[in-house]
Amino acid sequence: ETEWLQEAADRTGFPRGIVAYADLREPDVDDMLARHAEYPLLRGIRDFSYGDYLTVPEFHRGFALLEKYNLSANMSVQWQEMEKLRDLAGKFPNIKMLVDHTGLPAERNDEYFAKWKQGMVTAAKPDNTVCKISGLGMSDNDWTVDSIRPFVLHCIESFGVDRCIFGTNWPVDSLFSGYDDIVDAYTEIISDFSEDEQIAMFSRNSELLYNI
Structure with missing residues (x-):
């Protein structure tokens, strides 16, 4: 999908940035992010995880890699999880x-x-x-x-x-x-x-x- 969007942008000038999907808990997430980062319009990652994942060590390991690739994170979180989101943001300022x-x-x-x-x-x-x-x-x-x-x-x-x-x-x-x-x-x-x-x-x- 990231490749397709990059090709569309190269052809038409739109979109101007890409927020891609990645499961940050996957063991090979570094390789996955590196592959996404091959495309110059990549700007962020959206992880569609649900449930009690914000404090899981595997998620933190993958989340930390976003700084390596200078990527933002889109977080789909409801009010019940906002304290955990606040703590996550504090851990990765x-x-x-x-x-x-x-x-x-x-x-x-x-x-x-x-x-x-x-x-x-x-x-x-x-x-x-x-x-x-x-x-x-x-x-x-x-x-x-x-x-x-x-x-x-x-x-x-x-x-x-x-x-x-x-x-x-x-x-x-x-x-x-x-x-x-x-x-x-x-x-x-x-x-x-x-x-x-x-x-x-x-x-x-x-x-x-x-x-x-």
């Missing part, structure tokens, strides 16, 4: 960690929202974590600007403007809305921020993070 899909809020009720909020505050404590605000349609299929607004604004409040990036979760969220709907919603929600702050969250932070 030179590796940028993206909290994927807004911390994967799975429910829409006051009790869950309070727990999710605290989880995001915890995840934001290390300086090397970044919040990718995206994927809010996955658990709120009939979302509106007002229904996602509290999640977006809390992420920005917790991480700060310079550590938040917007994503569309395309094509998954195409099941629930149009591409323009998502971008327009983000734009409306952050309309009170300065133009420079909006540019940071929509593009500049990602450009700096991924060196593009």
Whole structure:
């Protein structure tokens, strides 16, 4: 897949960066990362592991290799695991960690929202974590600007403007809305921020993070 994306970029100029898959617990993960790194657009790794893996020694061994290859890590973690994510970020301060899909809020009720909020505050404590605000349609299929607004604004409040990036979760969220709907919603929600702050969250932070 990384080879295919690199070939597409060489041919069309798009994409400008690649976040590839790797199972960081595999014994041969160093070789796997080296093969990914042969392609110049590689910028990060997303490990789709689930369950209680953030404290597993095999995962830490593989995770440490991301610094060797100057790669970021996309982390699909819910609020229950945010303390472990915070500790992982503290152990590897030179590796940028993206909290994927807004911390994967799975429910829409006051009790869950309070727990999710605290989880995001915890995840934001290390300086090397970044919040990718995206994927809010996955658990709120009939979302509106007002229904996602509290999640977006809390992420920005917790991480700060310079550590938040917007994503569309395309094509998954195409099941629930149009591409323009998502971008327009983000734009409306952050309309009170300065133009420079909006540019940071929509593009500049990602450009700096991924060196593009």
